[in-house]
Amino acid sequence: MTEQIPIETLHPTIRMLSDEQIEAIHHASLDILSGTGIVMKNEVGRELLVDAGAWESEGRIKIPPHLVMDAIASASPRIPMFNRLGELTMPLEAGKVFFGPGSDCPFTIDVETGQRRKATAEDVRRIAHLCDSLAQIDFVMSMGSPSDVPPLDHYLHSFISMIRGSVKPNVYTANNREDMEDIYRIACAVAGGEDELREKPFMLHYAEPISPLLYNDESVDKLLFCAEKGIPVTYPPSPNTGGGGPITLAGALALGNAESLVGLALTQLVRPGTPFLYGMNTAALDMKSAIVSYGSPEWPLGMAACADLARYYDLPVWGTAGAADSKVVDAQAGIEAAISMMSAFLTRCNLVHDVGYIEYGTTSSMEMLVVADEIIREVRYIMGGVEISERTLAREAIHRAKPGGGFLADDHTLDNWKWAQWRPELIDRMRYDRWVEKGRKDMATRANERARQILAEHQVPPLPEAAEEVIAEVLKEREDSAKRTT
């Protein structure tokens, strides 16, 4: 046979919303913005919207559809993200899925003692260090809110710890414009200058409005700073069902969509083309404990719907997965992480955060990150689909086989086994006796050992000297200003 066109492999995807459902949510969102209106606490943000055609009525800013549609049209459908060495490692664009941890947990599970305790700046660095080594983790977030630095300097220290701990792109948070400016100075020193940072951004800022419909001064100010400087930014609202959003997911999606589009509009009014990552957090407010549930099925359901909306707008999309409500790394945590990460892949959510959270985002766990890394690897294999080709159909091997005799020692097995099957690294498939002999270790125990091994062995390239000098300057300035105010 002459060489024929290969049969294309189907890589499975899911759609949560029909075209009609997407249009209905879109229209509801536009009605919310023009009919109900938002509350804008930032003066510059208010002026930008009003100058562009919004109006004030009954204490609200009401935003017409054309303002929103213009913003969607001017935004970029993709955000190429680089690591801090200048390599393109995370192009946020259609069809691609990238995973990373979440930010700012007050507590962590100490990887040496197993105790739940307050997080420190060193924890943030160590978790970034762990993430730097995990092959399935594409970006880092601060993962801890350091308790051992002055409260107003939390975010600054988190940023410094992250970039020291990992070369991977990061998603960072900040307190206010002062934080944004200091972090920007440090980032420019890392990249080699303002132009270099704009051309090869290795950081993406995460700010958020307060659902429902409240745009607080600082968060808008941070958003506008990103637009001014060309820093990629995401501004996901949290219309958690029954809390920040209506109890019904459709209402939460309509509200969250409206809120996210205002964030988009603000950035595009400052600078058309500002790289903006669309999205929202659609957790459920648990009706018994009143926690925001990170393991709830509403979240992956909402994330899938949100990804459909993003495709409708041709925008890159933010998502959440790999997080648990469980207080320990156990079966519940595994279920919550696996379901959400599978969903993230199936929906092709571009940037998926909160991997490694336990206790509904209050505590970070290195073991959970290591477990999630294995789950992502396994789900990625499933997403590969089933290759149908002459080499995989194995006609000759089937013809050769002795009925009942098996294929284990067939040349086709020996030549293809390495790629044809997935092989676990952390998941255990030992025979019982051997598992007993090796210490009867469960998944969490093995993950703990792996995390400690990585921390002991993995090397991360240090920051450029110029960047460490700027960090020292910034920290000195903070100290001096703290002394002046006391």
Added chain:
Amino acid sequence: MVIGLPSDHLRKGRTMDTKAHVLEQIASNLYKGEDDVVATLVHQALDQGMAPAKILNGGLIAGMDEVGKDFKAGDLFVPEVLIAARAMHAGMDILRPLLAEGEVPSAGKYLIGTVQGDLHDIGKNLVKMMLEGAGFETIDLGTDVKPDAFVAAVREHQPQLIGMSALLTTTMTGMKATIEGLEEAGLRDTVKIMVGGAPLTAAFAEQIGADAYAPDAATAVDVARNLMGV
């Protein structure tokens, strides 16, 4: 088969300094499953005037021993063992016609089969291949082997060891019937009997009067060696 840099290097013969060296190269290439390289090296060793039995023991079997050790330690996958076994065969095919009668060393003669009523072949075949890799001479009776057939084969081949396999709880009883058959024929004391298979336990093996139980193919080799007293 992928031929990497080290083997290309070997093919040019640059590292063939000493006789000991060529045996080490055979063993290490066998470990890596480089069947073509193993064949080339076996020819080179013969050209240097080395005795076939020495090449077999010091090269092929030494290499296969390392494979067995690392498989048992959990460092190798089953196909890696089988690829190494394929390389061993490549070497053996050259040596076999040159080895004098009685020069082929055997770790023991091993009769193997899946018991009556059970058609499962794959696990039994894996055990057989592991045993062959360790130098055992195997006689494979196949699947659905009736007690009488085991007895007749013992009489004919006079093995030191018998291995019985079963995948089903319903066919496990065939093992006991076979042992009883050997007792009736007065042959029980001439052989050591091993049993294995997914539903089996060491306790079951003891209960039916077998000499040993092996939970997996790698362990089966060790158990067989122990029963042979080596």
